[in-house]
Amino acid sequence: MTGNSTAHSAALRRKRRRERARTLAFLSPWLIGFGLFFAYPLASTVYFSFMKYDGFTAPVFSGLKNWDYVFNHYPFFWQGLRNTLWLVVVMVALRVAFGLGIGLLITKVKTGAGFFRTAFYLPYLAPPVAATMAFAFLLNPGTGPVDHLLGDLGLPQPGWFNDPSWSKPALTLLALWGIGDLMVIFMAALLDVPREQYEAAELDGAGAWQRFRYVTLPNISPILAFAVVTGVIQTMQYYTQAIVAGKVASGVIGGSGQQFEPGYPHGSTWTLPQLVYNLGFQRFDTGSACVVALVLFAVSMAVTSALLRRRSAFLLDGAALESED
Incomplete structure (x- = not known):
């Protein structure tokens, strides 16, 4: 045995x-x-991040000097962090709301839905540099047609990319213009909601808002969470549009010998990825660039984890309400 x-x-x-x-x-x-x-x-x-390293000579251990420099002496860090968080909160929220709204409208269109889908999706295919340059021309406070139209209507004419108060809202408008990716995702989710649930809600006397709140949102909540999380990650890496808008608005669009103030105007378009490039490839301070990169990673992970926990709590609350009903 x-x-x-x-x-x-x-x-x-x-x-x-x-x-x-x-x-x-x-x-x-x-x-x-x-x-x-x-x-x-x-x-x-x-x-x-703990080394003094310029990319050419051997790294030398420097302890916390890079961290101290970034947090206490690098003049652009805190402004870049504030700008990045502003874009994450405002741009992501508006893109999700706008994309969901456009998706809802197009799913309700009886004729010409294909045309509207194409019209809203095409801007998303535009190259980021070309789209940003076009927006910088349209929103130019001196020669742009948008401010001319606002002036003809007797409305205020913002400085857009030339005004620190309006540069980030202008970037947000550019992001809303290219909303086609979220629109397509939300349309697919909305069309997948069972029609019988809407019919049952109507028989119970639910209005449009109640059907949206208690039928549409619970069914598309995974897609909403996906859109928010991926939007946060993409916005934390926001680089191309901000740097191109600053260059075009400041009059520097290429050529040797031209001076450009990064973050134009007045640092309002600094983002954390720009700081990584500035430190690592312009100042050859790889150690400090790694510090900013780690801060970017930590903030992205913290925000994403908070969003996922919030979604789990929302789903649990929804399940509890359904069980009570």
Whole structure:
């Protein structure tokens, strides 16, 4: 009996080893990619954040000097962080609301829905640099047609990309113009909501807002969460539009010998990715650039985790309400 038990245990161990080996084999492409493109770069960023390194000479350990410089002496860090968080809160919220609203409207259109889908989706396909330059021309306070139209209507004429108070709202308008990606995602989710649920709500006397609140939102909540989380991650990496708008508005669009003030006007378009580029590739201060990159990563993770926890709480509350009903 003892021999049989020992043989049986050995066979079970061999089976578990084979299962673990098979599982690792299937996971190996992901594990290799995770290690090469996430774990190793993250570990290297942490390592260099404690080093004095200019990209040419060997790194030298400097302790917390890079962290102290970024938080206490680098003049653009706090303004760049505030600008980035402003864009995350305002731009992401408006893009999600606007994309959902456009998706709802187009799903209700009886004729010409294909034309409207195409018209709203095409701006999303425009290259970011070309779209930003076009917006900078349209919103130019001196020659742009938008301010001319506002003046003819007797309305205030903002400075847009040339005014620190209006530069971020102008970037938000540019983001809303290219709302086609979210519109398509929300349309697919809205069309997937079971029609019988709307019919049952109507029979119970629910109005339009009640149907939206108690039928539409619960069904599309995973898509809403996806749109918000991916929007936060994309906006935390916001770089191209802000730098191009600042260059065009300041009159610097290329050529050697031209001076450009990053963050134009008056630092209002600084974002954290721009600070990483400024420190790492313009000042050759790789250690401080890694500090900003780690702050960007930490803020992105914190905001994303908070959003996911909030969505889980929302779903639990919704399930509790349904069970009470």
